[in-house]
Amino acid sequence: MVTIGEFGRRSGFLPPYIVRRLHESENASLHNIAFDTRELDSGARMAREVRPARIMGRAAMPSVGPQRKVYDLAGNLDPLPGTLSRSEKGQPSGVEVVEEAFEHSGITYNFFKKVLKRESVDNAGHPLISSVNYGVHVANAFWNGVQMVYGSGDGHYFLPFTKSLGICAHEISHGVISFTTNLAYSEQSGALNESFCDVMAVSIEQWHLKQNAADANWALGREVAGPGLGQIDGFRTLTAAKAFEEHVFLGTDPQPKHLDGYDTTSDDHGGVHVNSGIPNHAFYLAAQELGGNVWERATPIWFEAFTGLLNQDASFVDAATATTLAAKRLFSGEPSYATAIADAWRAVGVQSEV
Ligand SMILES: [Zn+2]
Structure with a gap:
C-alpha cells in the first residue's frame, strides 16, 4: 500500500532546484510561475493507491491495447481527473494539449509493449489516464500514483508540458517502478x-x-x-x-x-x-x-x-x-x-x- 505521504512528497519533472531558482527570480512572471508550480509539491492532490504485491508476474499478457483517457481540468487544480475530453474510441478533441497527452502516452505504451513486453505500468493493462491544463501557469508534470497530470505553463517562459514525449515517458515510468521494485523515493x-x-x-x-x-x-x-x-x-x-x-x-x-x-x-x-x-x-x-x-x-x-x-x-x-x-x-x-x-x-x- 502506497500512502499519500510517499507520493505526496514527490515532486514533478521540473525539480525543486529549478522551481526554487525561478521563485527567487527578480523577474515577476517567473516568480509567479514558480509560486503556482509549487502547488504541486503540497501533496494534497496525490492519489491514494492500492498496489498489488511487490513484483508483478512477468508472464506475457494478452494484448488489450492502450486504455487512454485524457481529461481537461481547464485551469482548475481539482477535482481530478476533470472533464473527459478524449478516449480510445472517441473522436479527436481538437484541443492541442489533450491530443499531445493522448499521442505521447500511446507512444510510451507501445514502447513498453513492443520493446519490453510489458502491458502498461502494472503489466495488466492499467489505464493511462492524463489530466491536462492543471492550474494556471503551472510549469510541471507529475505522476500522482495512478495517473499523469500536466500543467500548461504560461506560454512565454514555459510551454505546455504535454509537448514533451520524454516528460510523458518519464512520468509513466514512475508508474512502472511503483508497480515493480518500488524504489524508495529518497x-x-x-x-x-x-x-x-x-x-x-x-x-x-x-x-x-x-x-x-x-x-x-x-x-x-x-x-x-x-x-x-x-x-x-x-x-x-x-x-x-x-x-x-x-x-x-x-x-x-x-x-x-x-x-x-x-x-x-x-x-x-x-x-x-x-x-x-x-x-x-x-x-x-x-x-x-x-x-x-x-x-x-x-x-x-x-x-x-x-x-x-x-x-x-x-x-x-x-x-x-x-x-x-x-x-x-x-x-x-x-x-x-x-x-x-x-x-x-x-x-x-x-x-x-x-
Ligand atoms: Zn521524476
Whole structure:
C-alpha cells in the first residue's frame, strides 16, 4: 500500500532546484510561475493507491491495447481527473494539449509493449489516464500514483508540458517502478528511481525518432522551454555536459556525473533529481560502449535490473551489480556487454560487485 505521504512528497519533472531558482527570480512572471508550480509539491492532490504485491508476474499478457483517457481540468487544480475530453474510441478533441497527452502516452505504451513486453505500468493493462491544463501557469508534470497530470505553463517562459514525449515517458515510468521494485523515493534509491525514469524517457524518444546511441540528443524537456527561456538543450542531460550553464534564469545545471560530486543535501528527498545524474551518466556511457540502438541493448538490461533485481532501498552499488547481472542474463552470448556496463559504472565512481 502506497500512502499519500510517499507520493505526496514527490515532486514533478521540473525539480525543486529549478522551481526554487525561478521563485527567487527578480523577474515577476517567473516568480509567479514558480509560486503556482509549487502547488504541486503540497501533496494534497496525490492519489491514494492500492498496489498489488511487490513484483508483478512477468508472464506475457494478452494484448488489450492502450486504455487512454485524457481529461481537461481547464485551469482548475481539482477535482481530478476533470472533464473527459478524449478516449480510445472517441473522436479527436481538437484541443492541442489533450491530443499531445493522448499521442505521447500511446507512444510510451507501445514502447513498453513492443520493446519490453510489458502491458502498461502494472503489466495488466492499467489505464493511462492524463489530466491536462492543471492550474494556471503551472510549469510541471507529475505522476500522482495512478495517473499523469500536466500543467500548461504560461506560454512565454514555459510551454505546455504535454509537448514533451520524454516528460510523458518519464512520468509513466514512475508508474512502472511503483508497480515493480518500488524504489524508495529518497537518497540513492530515490536517485535511482528518478534515473530509471530518465533512462526510459531518452530510450523512448530515441526509439520513436529511430536515433541510435551515437546520434541521439540525450537531454530531456527542451520542448517545454518557451521563447522567454530561450533555447536550451533540456533541463537535464545524460551526457557529461551541462544541460544549461550560467543561464540568466536557470543558473547552471547542478547534476554531478561522478560519485565524487554526490550532493548530500537533505533537499529534494536527499537530492534525488541532482544525484540521478550519476546513474544517468553510467547508462549513457554503457549505451555508447554497446553502440547501436539503445532500446536493443542497454535499455532492456536496465529495465530487467531496475524492475526485477533491486530492493526498495537499493544503492548505486546495487544498481551497478544488478545491471551487470542483467547483462549476463540477457546477453549471455555477448560477455563484453557485462564488462562494458561494469566499466561504465566504474567510470562514474561506482563499483559493481560482480
Ligand atoms: Zn521524476
